[in-house]
Amino acid sequence: MATSARASDLxxxxxxxxxxxxIQGLARAAGLDFEKLDFRLLDAHDVNGVAAYGGFPTRxxxxxxxxxxxxxxxxxxxxxxxxxxxxxxxxxxxxxLVKTNSHLExxxxxxxxxxxxxxxxHNSWFASTDRGMLDRMGWHSNLVRQAMDREGQDTVESFLxxxxxxxxxxxxxxxxxxxxxxxxxxxxxxxxxxVLGFLATHAPLPQWKRELLEMVRSxxxxxxxxxxxxxxxxxxxxxxxxxxxxxGVLSDSEIVDFADCHSGxxxxxxxxxxxxxxxxxxxxxxxxxxxxxxxxxxxHNDASLIDLLVDAxxxxxxxxxxxxxxxxxxxxxxxxxxxxxxxxxLIQDLSWGGLPQIELVxxxxxxxxxxxxxxxxxxxxxxxxxxxxxxxxVERLWGAPVRLATREGGEARNLIARHGEATVxxxxx
Amino acid sequence: MLRIEADRARFREIVRxxxxxxxxxxxxxxxxxxxxxxxxxxxxxxQIELPRLRxxxxxxxxxxxxxxxxxxxxxxxxxxxxxGSAGEGSAxxxxxxxxxxxxxxxxxxxxxxLPFIQPRGRHSIxxxxxxxxxxxxxxxxxxRHTRRTFKEALIRTVASGQWDPKNPKxxxxxxxxxxxxxxxxxxxxxxxxxxxxxxxxxxMGREQKEIVRIQAFWIDTWLRSQYDQIEVxxxxxxxxxxxxxxxSFFHLRESGGTKISSAYELCLAQIQTRxxxxxxxxxxxxxxxxxxxxxxxxxxxxxxxxxxxxPRVNQFCYGQVKSAYGSGQFKKDLDESLAGEDRLVxxxxxxxxxxSEAIRAFLGKGR
Numbered sequence: 001m002a003t004s005a006r007a008s009d010l011x012x013x014x015x016x017x018x019x020x021x022x023i024q025g026l027a028r029a030a031g032l033d034f035e036k037l038d039f040r041l042l043d044a045h046d047v048n049g050v051a052a053y054g055g056f057p058t059r060x061x062x063x064x065x066x067x068x069x070x071x072x073x074x075x076x077x078x079x080x081x082x083x084x085x086x087x088x089x090x091x092x093x094x095x096x097l098v099k100t101n102s103h104l105e106x107x108x109x110x111x112x113x114x115x116x117x118x119x120x121x122h123n124s125w126f127a128s129t130d131r132g133m134l135d136r137m138g139w140h141s142n143l144v145r146q147a148m149d150r151e152g153q154d155t156v157e158s159f160l161x162x163x164x165x166x167x168x169x170x171x172x173x174x175x176x177x178x179x180x181x182x183x184x185x186x187x188x189x190x191x192x193x194x195v196l197g198f199l200a201t202h203a204p205l206p207q208w209k210r211e212l213l214e215m216v217r218s219x220x221x222x223x224x225x226x227x228x229x230x231x232x233x234x235x236x237x238x239x240x241x242x243x244x245x246x247x248g249v250l251s252d253s254e255i256v257d258f259a260d261c262h263s264g265x266x267x268x269x270x271x272x273x274x275x276x277x278x279x280x281x282x283x284x285x286x287x288x289x290x291x292x293x294x295x296x297x298x299x300h301n302d303a304s305l306i307d308l309l310v311d312a313x314x315x316x317x318x319x320x321x322x323x324x325x326x327x328x329x330x331x332x333x334x335x336x337x338x339x340x341x342x343x344x345x346l347i348q349d350l351s352w353g354g355l356p357q358i359e360l361v362x363x364x365x366x367x368x369x370x371x372x373x374x375x376x377x378x379x380x381x382x383x384x385x386x387x388x389x390x391x392x393x394v395e396r397l398w399g400a401p402v403r404l405a406t407r408e409g410g411e412a413r414n415l416i417a418r419h420g421e422a423t424v425x426x427x428x429x
Numbered sequence: 430m431l432r433i434e435a436d437r438a439r440f441r442e443i444v445r446x447x448x449x450x451x452x453x454x455x456x457x458x459x460x461x462x463x464x465x466x467x468x469x470x471x472x473x474x475x476q477i478e479l480p481r482l483r484x485x486x487x488x489x490x491x492x493x494x495x496x497x498x499x500x501x502x503x504x505x506x507x508x509x510x511x512x513g514s515a516g517e518g519s520a521x522x523x524x525x526x527x528x529x530x531x532x533x534x535x536x537x538x539x540x541x542x543l544p545f546i547q548p549r550g551r552h553s554i555x556x557x558x559x560x561x562x563x564x565x566x567x568x569x570x571x572x573r574h575t576r577r578t579f580k581e582a583l584i585r586t587v588a589s590g591q592w593d594p595k596n597p598k599x600x601x602x603x604x605x606x607x608x609x610x611x612x613x614x615x616x617x618x619x620x621x622x623x624x625x626x627x628x629x630x631x632x633m634g635r636e637q638k639e640i641v642r643i644q645a646f647w648i649d650t651w652l653r654s655q656y657d658q659i660e661v662x663x664x665x666x667x668x669x670x671x672x673x674x675x676x677s678f679f680h681l682r683e684s685g686g687t688k689i690s691s692a693y694e695l696c697l698a699q700i701q702t703r704x705x706x707x708x709x710x711x712x713x714x715x716x717x718x719x720x721x722x723x724x725x726x727x728x729x730x731x732x733x734x735x736x737x738x739x740p741r742v743n744q745f746c747y748g749q750v751k752s753a754y755g756s757g758q759f760k761k762d763l764d765e766s767l768a769g770e771d772r773l774v775x776x777x778x779x780x781x782x783x784x785s786e787a788i789r790a791f792l793g794k795g796r
Contacts (some may be wrong), residue, residue, distance in 0.1 A: 272493060
């Protein structure tokens with residue numbers, strides 16, 4: 001642990017311990033199945049510290065985590081938002097609770113954590129994640145520190161920044177394909193979506209850079225399922241905390257506070273979808289229709305679950321709408337409520353982890369060795385400035401020019417990074 | 430949470446580097462000014478972002494949830510949900526980073542190559558603290574000096590004839606104990622007063638005041654870093670002068686004529702009654718658009734400056750801010766009739782980009 005607190009300080013006080021056992025018993029009786037839960041009690045400041053590291057206090061040093069911490073601390077101090085709980089997909093499942101939560105909130109959060117833990121264990125997207133990630137993160141941290149000792153902090157830091165710019169260039173379906181027995185030996189050779197994997201194997205890099213790149217890749221694959229199941233995961237946990245708590249855990253006097261706390265977390269927030277709200281409604285709707293929700297939580301991700309469950313009635317009942325920018329006023333406003341289009345947009349926003357689909361098509365012949373990337377354009381343009389800067393990062397790693405074929409405003413475009421300069425060219429289709 | 434603090438420190442270091450590189454820009458904006466606390470300024474910086482391949486957001490659109498008719502705005506409530514773990518869509522938040530005023534002053538000093546001021550230090554006060562380079566026979570155990578204690582014990586043992594070379598045992602007694610101690614030492618102590626005078630007559634507009642305000646902020650910041658103790662006094666004047674608090678100094682808008690001598694007289698009176706030049710380093714700044722009421726009053730100002738004010742102050746600075754009505758005579762008059770005075774500095778500020786030059790002129794002499 002990175003905190004200086006003694007282990008005994010982190011444990012739940014006896015009253016909560018008792019509640020925790022009771023809630024876990026109820027959860028298991030209701031059909032949830034999860035590994036041992038390891039609750040740790042921290043104050044809000046320390047929880048922010050853990051959250052800044054993505055949940056892993058053993059993580060490697062980087063200014064980015066410091067920045068995230070700074071942001072979390074500011075929003076906490078200004079009272080804009082607070083973290084109630086933080087659950088890590090490891091074995092045992094580590095869950096950080098915040099000391100300042102009220103007794104009721106702690107009960108709610110413990111029930112919520114049971115839902116997450118069950119989800120981690122049973123959702124197929126999580127099946128191939130490394131449950132020993134806490135140790136692996138510590139090992140990564142050593143890797144970075146050793147590299148820093150040898151190469152200097154600035155050198156390592158700037159390489160890491162370059163590598164992290166590419167952490168989205170992975171194939172979210174690769175772990176699942178591997179698990180289902182597909183032949184993935186050539187999965188990182190072109191054509192492939194695992195651009196990071198290709199670079200880690202084939203880019204002309206010294207050993208330490210290769211190791212760090214491989215590290216960035218493995219962490220990216222570890223976090224990817226959480227991106228793809230955010231709505232389901234939160235929905236599942238919220239569905240169960242509501243059921244468990246109203247099913248006997250709460251005393252009568254706590255019901256109103258519970259409702260307040262619960263509705264705060266699952267409130268509408270116009271302008272974007274609250275994953276807690278949408279998720280819980282999806283599972284409720286499935287439950288009412290008599291579907292096997294345990295099976296749903298096992299085989300789906302956000303996009304596929306929405307595809308299955310969202311229909312005209314759901315869109316109407318949940319008051320989902322499409323918003324867009326009014327060209328005249330510059331305001332963001334409600335555009336329409338047509339169920340089919342709302343659903344299509346929702347799925348589009350969630351598929352591929354909400355990221356553009358970038359494929360490594362081919363590698364050019366020596367001596368140019370031009371790396372050919374392709375953006376599978378689905379109507380949404382790339383942010384071109386960011387794309388240019390990212391391509392330069394790819395070029396820096398690959399050591400040769402890089403070309404990305406994409407579209408802008410309906411026109412085909414090539415982005416080219418060569419000799420540290422990025423340009424945009426019209427492309428012939 | 431020691432490790433996250435190390436990362437936070439690293440982040441702040443990077444941010445400071447950015448502020449330093451961008452100081453020229455901060456020098457001409459009022460961004461920092463409004464965020465000043467007692468010891469630190471919170472500097473707004475855009476969140477540093479790693480480039481990523483992502484979708485453009487020039488046409489903001491997506492799926493939302495809630496009531497509302499076609500055409501209703503959804504901008505208003507962009508609130509975060511009540512709970513959740515580390516969020517992702519956080520890129521647009523600007524960050525605020527606290528920078529100590531001393532550090533900001535150091536950055537300013539480096540950027541404008543300002544010399545350190547040699548205060549006309551008159552006081553030396555005894556200061557507690559200092560280094561622990563002294564020994565005494567009383568003190569807390571945490572400060573016990575083992576070697577010296579044993580040495581004392583050994584001396585006592587030998588002197589009292591108890592020393593037995595075959596059984597060289599030395600047991601310190603209470604009286605042998607020695608402790609590290611600090612010695613109070615004299616430290617030079619200097620104090621300074623800054624007197625800001627501003628013309629608030631009708632011709633000084635909002636932009637002119639803003640320029641004055643930015644300048645005053647940086648001047649304060651620098652001088653504060655140079656003195657242990659600093660007081661700031663604000664005087665505004667049109668046809669008559671009065672002392673005001675900081676808030677009004679920057680926001681007051683008077684109208685009417687301009688009699689610069691009124692401010693100088695008030696300033697002189699304050700120096701005579703409150704800030705004796707023997708005890709204080711005095712800095713007087715006057716900002717105006719340079720239009721004075723009459724040539725006679727200008728004449729009066731010159732006399733006041735030459736005979737009374739300038740001999741008493743470390744430096745008298747006059748900044749002429751160009752207003753919508755153009756620039757007045759006053760700077761020219763000053764430069765001509767008080768040409769030989771090296772404690773007088775004048776500067777013309779046409780717009781915000783001249784601010785850093787003016788600051789350099791005012792503070793560049795190290796006086």
